[in-house]
Amino acid sequence: MSSDYVELHVRSAFSFLRGASHPSALVEQAAHLGLSALALTDRNGVYGIPRLHKAAADTGVRPITGTELTLADGSVLPVLVRSETGYRNLCHLLTRAHLRGSKGNAPVFWEELPEFAEGLVALTGDHEGPVQRALQTGQSHLALEAVQRLETAFGPENVYIELQRHLHRGEAFLHGRLLELATERGLSPLATGGVSIARREDREVLDVFTCMRIHTHLDAAGKALSSNNECHLRPPAQMQRLFAHCPQAVSNTVRLAESLPFTLKDLGYGFPEYPVPPGETMASFLRTVTMAGARARYSHLGRKVMAQLERELSLISQLGFSGYFLIVWDLVNFCTSHNILVQGRGSAANSAVCYSLGITACDPIACELLFERFLSEGRTSWPDIDLDLPSGPRREAVIQEVYRRYSPEGAAMTANVITFRGRGAMREIGKALNFSPAVLGRFSALFASGDFPNTLAVREQLEKAGVSASHPRAPAALRLYESLRKLPRHLGQHSGGMILSRGRLSSIVPLERASMEGRVVAQWDKYDCEELGIIKVDLLGLGMMAVLQDTLELCADRQRPVDLAVIPKDDAATYALMQNADTVGVFQIESRAQMATLPRMKPRCFYDVVVEVAIIRPGPIQGDMVHPYLARRAGKEPVTYLHPDLEPILKRTLGVALFQEQLLRIAMVIAGFTAPEAEELRRALSDMRSKERMERVADRLRLRMRERNHGEELIEKILQSMRSFALYGFPESHAISFALIAYASAWMKVHRAAEFYASLLNNQPMGFYSSATLIRDARGRGLRVLPVAVLHSQWRCTVVDDGTVRLGLCMIRELSVAHGEALLRQREAQPFATMADFQRRAGLNRDELRALARAGALQGLAAHRREALWQVQEPVEVDLFSLAAARDVQAAASAGCPLTPMTTEERLEADFSTTRVTVGPHPMQFLRTQLPNAWTAAELRQAAHDSYLETAGMVICRQRPGTAKGFVFLSLEDESGISNIIVSPGLYERHRLLIAAEAFLRIEGVVQQNEGVTHLRAQGIRALPSTLPATASHDFH
């Protein structure tokens, strides 16, 4: 496609509040208008460039890379990339500017422009540009100076005098001055749109963005808003009309665009090389270490294992991935040598090489995993190896090690593009429209929570929040809500994805300082990086990994060590725990839905755990695979296969496709997909962003199955499975990795309960349940949980004996870490003898002392909490000579404490306010007298099916899964356990606020007993008013 005009100055929404259209929308509109090319010049970065290139590939519009640099004097300079050198220079320049500035501030100095100017073209810019800014002062010589500085930096042939027309007054005069400059300096004029919106109607979003940027609302923004909606993309003919007085400015755009051939294919990215010993290549060294590892892993290197290893090593070498495996292996070695628990997951678990290298813990040959899910000949992108690490400082140590190894600028976290969504979007819109905070608060409260789509139409929700349909701004709010959604808001950092590069990563993508100290983040997110072939290593923090590592350390300290690698996989007690759904605190299988499935699934072997982990996922649920699987497992329906050829593939999952690997195999067997086609299917299944991609592969799959004369029914069923998996597909290898952790945590809960619970409490918040619920669960399993005590507690929770856990000082909210540690040092030096001794040496402030006293942590130093309070509030004036006297005074004071001990209820309140947990009675015990007819959670399990009764409890979990057709699941905790409530969509809508806001609920309904799982299907819901404290609930996650 060629045209008479090319747009070379465009800000997209990736200019973060300075542009209002997504790059894909800009490309789409450019194609519609007949533009042959489009340059994206976002502010201070190339954030949107990968998406521009991706969208452009489908439309025929040629993408051109550029940016707007913010100069230190405040002017804004657009530059375009001519060559690979120019791109590298631009990335280096942006990186340097970002790393020296604060977050969001990237000043470029005029003096450094020449150093990075090669391969770049400079435009003089718009009203923010250095030249127009000078003209605005009325001093033409300053404009001339600015042009001359640009010429000096970039060379005269690479500087263009930019002209824009937005139908403002004064433009003709300004063009006159700019053209005079161009003539005087022999520079070419260049027409641009100064585009901030794809279409006129996007101006509304742009104005809202302006309000957000300058922190005001539309009524007050005045002339800070755009004066019209003319900064949109225009067709060539219109630009020619607008620039009839200077036609060469339009034709120059085409000439300039032709001289900017750079594309992202020319990135020049290379993965770092692993330094191998002399005489070795990376491939040979990988073979050496793999074989060494295999010999350690496999007791016997049989033919099958050797064949698999040979096949994998050959493919890895052929694809040039040897260095990648070595680098990940080296990272794993770093973790192991620094006593950091690590486990590879993701598709890497399908690889025998990864298993041999110690990256993964599961033998893919024994588990019959599909290697093609990990690597295949058709693979163009790098394989995906994710490392699970203990969350917290241990993972940070690994991240910092990666930065250290690849410094300077060789590694970065991938970005996470935060987009406008849901209530956040409406909150910003409402602020701009000057709605009252109360209205916005109500809108947020009414918003559907969790991943279930909003069941209230936005219009209705606005009305309920107080903005009626007749409100003059309601239509604008609704329009904006639709327009704003999914546009980028700002850049965050990915939770664990790191990218590495041979040489400097900053020549591939600009790097920025992250908000978090010591972190550097790239300007692209993980999808962009993957599209561009940049290798990501995910260093993911898992709370349960930290729990397991802490548990192992506690076990070792207590002389009953455990080796995770050798814990028996057939432990009956562990499976009994799962079958009874006694899995609070267990990785992955502790959620409400998992606990409802476990008694029906009745896991009996490790592979059952793998299935359990994988089956309660949106993919299998939406694909209607859960119930057939459970029915077949229970022998209620026969195991059948859609086609005889599928039996070997689906036999382990009873004829039901549960894993991505199975779908790939089905495609290869039934449709005859080649390895590259299977790879394309894998990418489609993994790419949640693109429905179109999945549909393209589905079309091919359909065609190939028809070619093989398969029936339409079979074809449609297989395609349905594919589409379901495209949403949230779960690979078998991934499930196995998770199942290993799930099994290990369940085993620990059974066999090392004290250590496990202590570690769980030390790593909160994590998982589904609060510390209070975990303590109740521990006590339910016969464990004693001792309260915080300054005479006995360590900073963290500790194990007293096999059946007893002591809460740590860390549970006291008021106590600072430094003061807590100082206290422990003093106690270690000499135990505290009296309250006076404690007060004198612990060095705590009065608030901390009061908190400890209220929490009962001063037991042993005072008879009861109030006596402790009485004593710690006694002013102590201690000097060298009056120490003994002071002791006597305090002893006398304590002897005469006039306060009465706290009641049980008062202790509960004090426990929750100081530690958020209690080792005393459950709050529901105090409310029980108000509920003569309510059944406890334990009683509910004994109730007859279909009986109508009432229960009550403290809400600890509210869930509304996207797959549950609007049903809401509540977990109510009482002194006997947890009861499960199902709330129908209608009932939820009637009591939406009640359910979301009340801490204690009374619910009546019909009991459902199904294969050992008890539910109460709610028919009436009431608040249970109480002033008692409640634990924080896990809501709508």
Add this chain to the structure above:
Amino acid sequence: MSANQHYAALIVPRFRLQAALLEAPAEKSQFVAVVEGGSTRGVLLEVSAGAEAQGVSAGMVATQAMARCAQLVVLLASEVAEAKLGRRLLQFVETLSPRVEKQANDLWMIDLRGVGTGVGVEYWTKWGEETLLRLRVNEGIEAKLGVALRPGLALCAARRAQPVRVVEAAEAFVEELRFEELGVSGLLCRQLHDWGLSTLGDLLRLPRQAALERLGPEAGILWEIARDSRESVLRVETFSEPLELAVDFEHPVETVAPILFTLNRMLEQLCSRMRLLHRVAAGLLLRFTLDNGGTYERRFTVPAPSREEAVLLRILETHLETLQFEASLTGAILKIEATTPASQQLALFENPLRDPNRFGETLARLRALVGEDRVGVPVASNTYRSDVFVLADPTSEFVARETSSVEEPSGGVSSLNGVLLGLPLRRFRPALAAQVQLQAHQPAYVASGVVSGPVVESRGPFRLSGDWWDSHPWHSEQWDVLLGGSARGLYRLCLNVTGVAPAGAWLVEGCYDAAVWPSKRLRR
């Protein structure tokens, strides 16, 4: 009890809610709550008794409150309404005693010396009930009243009142008081709560010295209260004789002269009161009753607050000169809005207006002639919309602020205006309706009642639009045209595309200064 030693404390429970209800009388639901206007979390400040019965309480998040009480009406707290309620209360308590003290918006302390002649609990209880009834009936305000021999005790009595409490046996009474009722601070209250104490009596049972050492000096006040030893001298709040006079005419009046005479007499009286109080009039409120049953009311601002009868009368006279009533007048009420005289050192900081009241008088005449909302200093609005301004009070600070501030436009060439002032535009107000013939989308001929002619040259369109978020978005196109023929000159045309009435119509907005044209080319 002796009759001359009593104090009363008047508490208005749910003051902010009652104030908000004054502003929204339609919301007379029994389930009402008020939230802070600026609070993002919508925490309830006060709730009605009906709502309380449904489990709603102050401090609760609005959404949770709505969950408990679906009919709950949530009102925003209003400072204006609270000030209004405060004024009403002041007026009321002034009728009770010459010595009153406002301790908080919702709390007035009243020195009852010289009030009433009776003695004993029954007498004061009856007095209190009658007082509250009067407050409810006349002002629509619900309140509680406590009477005691000491202000502190009266306050505690008011807090416990249902709705009147007269304290006779002070010692027993204070012991049952809860700390919250005594207004104990949050920290001390929490400490006492931690100790398991809830009433003053509980505290008194502790060893005083030991408790004080632990609780700090604030706790000492509690013992003083218990001993009833706190004396209080009331600060007298603004009040005295009301600065308001009313007359009923013996016969209906139809001409201005007798009215002015009466008003002059009233002003003399009011000004003399103001001299006694060392106050000046910042405003006047004039109300006439008409013999057809209607009323006429008008408020006047006194630009330079004064207590000179002549000055104030001139303000009234200027207004009355042009006034025509639909019926005869049967009475007049004149009220002074008094303020403290401002002190200024005229030699150094002389008022820019030599005689502000004279200026005010002139403005009043102008207002009378052209209309109330047509007098002021035009200040350009912060908008791109053409010729939009607000009329600011010439005497207000707003004018100085607005006219001195320079708006920084966000971008576009409009920001070049500082450099590109161009030709001066003489605006036609109102703009001239015109018929414009177009050729190739450009104006070719302009015809209007005043200016007509062929377009020799044109520049444009210059597009402007805004207010898209409201019910009155606007979009206009401006052209600068050089007309030939008899109306030869440079004009600005405007096509109101949408939003500005009449939509789709052409207007000639003005003509550029002819002294400059045509020697210069169009440069826009």
